[in-house]
Amino acid sequence: MEEKEQEMHKKFLAEAVKLAQENVNTGRGGPFGAVIVKNGEIVARSSNQVLITKDPTMHAEVAAIREACGKLNSFELKDCIIYSSCEPCPMCLGAIYWARPKALYFAADQHTAAKHGFDDKFIYDEIAVPKEKRKIKTVRLVLDTQEEPFKEWTAKEDKTQY
Amino acid sequence: MEEKEQEMHKKFLAEAVKLAQENVNTGRGGPFGAVIVKNGEIVARSSNQVLITKDPTMHAEVAAIREACGKLNSFELKDCIIYSSCEPCPMCLGAIYWARPKALYFAADQHTAAKHGFDDKFIYDEIAVPKEKRKIKTVRLVLDTQEEPFKEWTAKEDKTQY
Numbered sequence: 001m002e003e004k005e006q007e008m009h010k011k012f013l014a015e016a017v018k019l020a021q022e023n024v025n026t027g028r029g030g031p032f033g034a035v036i037v038k039n040g041e042i043v044a045r046s047s048n049q050v051l052i053t054k055d056p057t058m059h060a061e062v063a064a065i066r067e068a069c070g071k072l073n074s075f076e077l078k079d080c081i082i083y084s085s086c087e088p089c090p091m092c093l094g095a096i097y098w099a100r101p102k103a104l105y106f107a108a109d110q111h112t113a114a115k116h117g118f119d120d121k122f123i124y125d126e127i128a129v130p131k132e133k134r135k136i137k138t139v140r141l142v143l144d145t146q147e148e149p150f151k152e153w154t155a156k157e158d159k160t161q162y
Numbered sequence: 163m164e165e166k167e168q169e170m171h172k173k174f175l176a177e178a179v180k181l182a183q184e185n186v187n188t189g190r191g192g193p194f195g196a197v198i199v200k201n202g203e204i205v206a207r208s209s210n211q212v213l214i215t216k217d218p219t220m221h222a223e224v225a226a227i228r229e230a231c232g233k234l235n236s237f238e239l240k241d242c243i244i245y246s247s248c249e250p251c252p253m254c255l256g257a258i259y260w261a262r263p264k265a266l267y268f269a270a271d272q273h274t275a276a277k278h279g280f281d282d283k284f285i286y287d288e289i290a291v292p293k294e295k296r297k298i299k300t301v302r303l304v305l306d307t308q309e310e311p312f313k314e315w316t317a318k319e320d321k322t323q324y
Contacts, residue, residue, distance in 0.1 A: 010303055020311035024318055031311030050324050055228050056237045056260040057219070066217050075218045085311060087302070090289060091256025096298065097285045098218040098253060103299040107308035116312035117323070123259045127252060127289060136258065137265040140249070141172055146269035149182035149193030149247060150278035156186055161279070162212050 012037055012083040013107050015045065020060070020085040023047035030118065034060035035083045036068040036101070043080065044068035060084065061092035065099045075162055077101040086113050089120035090127055174199055174245040175269050177207065182222070182247040185209035192280065195247045196222035198230040198239065198263070205242065206230035222246065223254035227261045237324055239263040248275050251282035252289055 012035050019033025029048035036044040046063035050056055061084050068077055080101040086108040088096060096104055110120060122135075131138040153159065174197050181195025191210035198206040208225035212218055223246050230239055242263040248270040250258060258266055276283060284297075293300040315321065 006303065009301070010305060013303055013305055014307060017305055017307050017311060021307075021314060024311055024314040024321075027321070030324065031315040033311070050237050051322050054235060054237045055231050056262075056324070057224050057227060057257045062219050065219060069217050073216060075212050075216045085308065089256060089260075091253050091260060093289060094251060094253025094256055094285055095219045097288060098251075100218075101298065103301070105301050105303055107303060107305045108312065109302060112309055112312060116316050118312075123256055124289070126259060127255060127286070136263065139171070139265070139267050140271060141168065141175055141267055141269060143172060143175055143179055143269045145176065145179050145183075146247065147274055149179060149186055149195070150270065150274060150280075152183060152186040153193040154278050159186075159189070160213050162192065162218070 008040075009081075009083070009105050012042070012081070013085070013105055015042070016060075016083045016085040017107055019045055019047045028052040029058065029060075031085075031116070032060040033085045034064040036064050036077065036080050037083065038068075038072070038077075038080045043071050057091065059089065059092050061088050062095050065095055069099065075099075081105065086110075086118075090123045170202075171243075171245070171267050174204070174243070175247070175267055177204070178222075178245045178247040179269055181207055181209045190214040191220065191222075193247075193278070194222040196226040197245045198226050198242050199245065200230075200234070200239075200242045205233050219253065221251065221254050223250050224257050227257055231261065237261075243267065248272075248280075252285045 016033040016035045029050040032048040044064045044067035048060045049058040077099045081103045084106040087110045178195040178197045191212040194210040206226045206229035210222045211220040239261045243265045246268040249272045
């Protein structure tokens, strides 16, 4: 990576870290921040909002993706870059894949997060485990009707693929 | 599982499948539905809302978790059961782990979903791959300030652990 380019990425990452730091003081949520950039401009900046919203899905990355998609009026973050103060958890990584940005940059890694009480390794581990052995009891029950929604979707002619 | 208990779970699952089916007709999003139950009562019912909200994180499970947490005024779904019309994707599985319900039941599996164009296997595969080899370019850049938010969090005395 060219030095100048790296400096730009570090500038946006530093903004994400700054959001994380401010967030601790305001008490809105955990010490995490994320910034989404398109064509060199910030389109969304968000921090973890789990405490203030009482919504466990409002991690910084998810909150920033929702904000950016709202602003860009699209369910895809085409040509966007996500900067996260910390390595994303599995939920946020999944959200990032659905949002389809062109790149992800992060600063602190999961070991630093774990050291301060934010351990998402157990979720990474659970994903790799067969569902019968997961810590949250997980059961598949087959229903006669279970494929009907998919069949109707497949047959629908005026649908938007996403 | 006792037959009577299984019938109860199937009843709630059927409700999730019904939401999925209705969702195709209304065009709000993909053919997915989820219901959250506490003490035998439905506290949230939601369908995939990706198209109507243009928010790629608004899968049925995430939407239902957000609704249930709002109603219960808590970032934890203690003693709740999540019923999903289909096996959760990695994002939703992550969200479920953060929400901490006591159980998850689902009907259709990922193979049925993939047959109809909803293939989340690529995200499951990507999670298992080292970040240098992921399809969305993923770069870690170390910043001098990256641990500051965590240190402030750890030092903060009046924080809510989540």
